[in-house]
Amino acid sequence: MALQVFTAVTGADWESVLVGALDRADHGVTVVRRCVDVSELLAAAATGTGQAALLSADLRRLDADAVARLAAAGVAVVGVVEPGDDRAADRLRALGVVRVLAVDAEPHAIAQALREAVAGGAPAGRDIADPRAALPAADPPGSADADSSGSGQVVAVWGPTGAPGRTTVAVGLADEASRLDVRTLLVDADVYGGVVAQVLGLLDESPGLAGAARQAAAGTLDGPALARLAWAVRPRLSVLTGLARADRWPELRPSGVAAVLEEARRSAALTVVDCAFNLEQDEELSFDTAAPRRNGVTLTVLEAADTVLCVSGADPVALQRSIRALAELREVLPGVEPVVVVNQVRRGPVPGDPAREIAQALERFTGREAAHFLPADRRATDAALAAGRSLAEVAPGSPLRTGLRGLAAAVAGVPEPAAGRRGRVRPWSRVPVPATGS
Template structure:
């Protein structure tokens, strides 16, 4: 600001306007008209120059065209953080898409005088003149004030020009807009900073929205993805499952789907440019089962910049309008959403932070071992201030087992969380590795493949806690009774199987002397079994009597041949002379 005064330029104020348009000659002349109280300080050639001028403090107002150098919502978000607001000029067909961006939207066909009048209204609503000093007389005229000023304390020429421009702006009459113009106030947070896109969407009138569930937790893979897939399959109504994990996305592999391009990145790119609508979202969603669709996540962690925080709330809003429940699986661990002081870009965890603030239910999943419980308690302690969820919080402890928590694992975990974290109401999931592995191999969620298992019944209770209208516990109990009945029936059949086998062996047809199997005639009586052999002296093996007896019983049985020398063998293997 000091440099601008030394160069004779006007310091920033409500009059400093940045133009980012293709053809701006008419609007330039309308803004620079004497008496408007505004001046164009920079005509920008691209978004980099626009952002640079805004961060340098050259102006507080901007007129930007929606077709200007790949403009998106991230650029508007950084302009808001730099303290610049203004007016968007969009074609008539695209005005509706940009209305939720947070800036007033005007048609490119509007006359330059109407654009200037609209900009004056925006400036009056967001800025105010500095007003007189406390020690200055209220009735002093400009000439008297100039006469009373000494040469030693004479203000710079730039400051005098700025004060004159403020007076000119205040003296300018309030413009009267044509009836076709309907200015919409911008949503402002209670602290005075520009509101987030989610707040702007709420102000815009998005009331018919479905529920939003966010599954989060500490590091260490405690089972967030498994819980998110089960919630999406158990909640009542149509659901949309979103993989927003920017570190280790895995919902595609968990559900056995081919890894294709990221649908979430596509939706974010369309929302950034105001091109996302219900029809486009329906095309990029992948059907998983009846009433359940998936929005696939990023393929690699390095692509997290493809999810701009300024555009993601628009994606969530469209998903909530398209389904009764939207379940979002996010990355675990601490959240870093600090804004960079140099680029004014939000941090890596800004998307997760905005989801936690706007979610209806936040499910925090931790592991049921000493390390997992400690990480869970640390995460709950740090969940203060701006990151505290506005909705309901459900704490879930997964993989609770006696080998890691003692003889009574569930009671031990509950007592530890109640004692050290003041967490009384906790959902405990048993360690059912066999069921989880089977569901992973089948590519289905636990509530779809094994709802009657111990893990399935525990997840059904969690679903009913999130939405009592789901009735997941009743369905899981009914399925569990059916599974137990089928197991009992199979066990009874297995016990009866040996008796049936012996009967089939007794009724098997016998072979005739020639080797052909002879079957009884149809309607003939079943022949009686042969009589047992008479008791008598047992013939020595290898003798003629023994061979004759064997041949009488089984003609096809191999017969033992006598020794070449005609002698019999002893049991010890020696020959008898």
């Protein structure tokens, strides 16, 4: 049976010749529809009458989201470009089109590429259909000033609902890492209401991550573009602000955010991402629709990160939420091994030695060691929030600031300043957990 193919190569004088050549019976390919734009192509793909699509880089409104939606509909994609147009070929690859050929290639070679694309399957994007599908294969071109190896580290700061201080930890971690001479990018990827901009006194109406994701979806994001979208807070610290309103979450498609993180690896030695708490999957949507997935961004960040910090509170309610969240994370993303950071440690909510008791509880109910403890310092955090500045600026002697500096040194893999080591006390250091009987 001939392969059923859609084409969308509008505006090219060679389109009719190419379609006629492909439609010959001896190539095993039948063009079932010639589409004029992305909307028509997506509508045709939704009918299930085609197995592959042949498209050009100049197709209007073509972006990574459209490629992901074609994949979710089971339509494999092959790109064609003018001979020698490397820029167009790079753009198609950045959008997730793996197979790109010159338009003057032999018809049998194009037909073979279409068959190989169908045989290889169309991976579904994380922003639609099953959120546990493979990550989009976006690899946007880097900039000359950035690290072309993409060797930067991505750290996701995640935790359960209930204000365990996730944003405080993310901001403090990024700020302290920059003060340790580590080039750092802080990204607010909380789709339920990010507040990094407010915490640091920045304008929350700036394009930020949403603007970077749009450019990534269009295949135009590079190092200079990322730098223009980010606030330069300190010489070694930049910030990509998040969404000003929670109802704008559809603007953050996981395919675009994944591409932003790849560019961030080339632009910064350390990228700290403050992501949302929710990992819930809508089973009704996951069966047969191409609806956007609100939690897809969080899942994408967690799986793409080199290190995942799970921020827990230090009271019984917060610990119960953390235990359940860690179990959910293990179920949804079994390959992710989070590092547990217990925040707001203080005497009162937990009897006895709070750090030791919390460590034992987490070990017993999750099988994980609490790697870092951060003390509660409400006076310092209130002063920082009121001033729109970091703890290091308003409360340099705060024990919480000292704990965050130690955490930053551990995450970034750099030596902690001697003054910080001398000032460290047990509540936020690693606590050994005594062996318990079965």
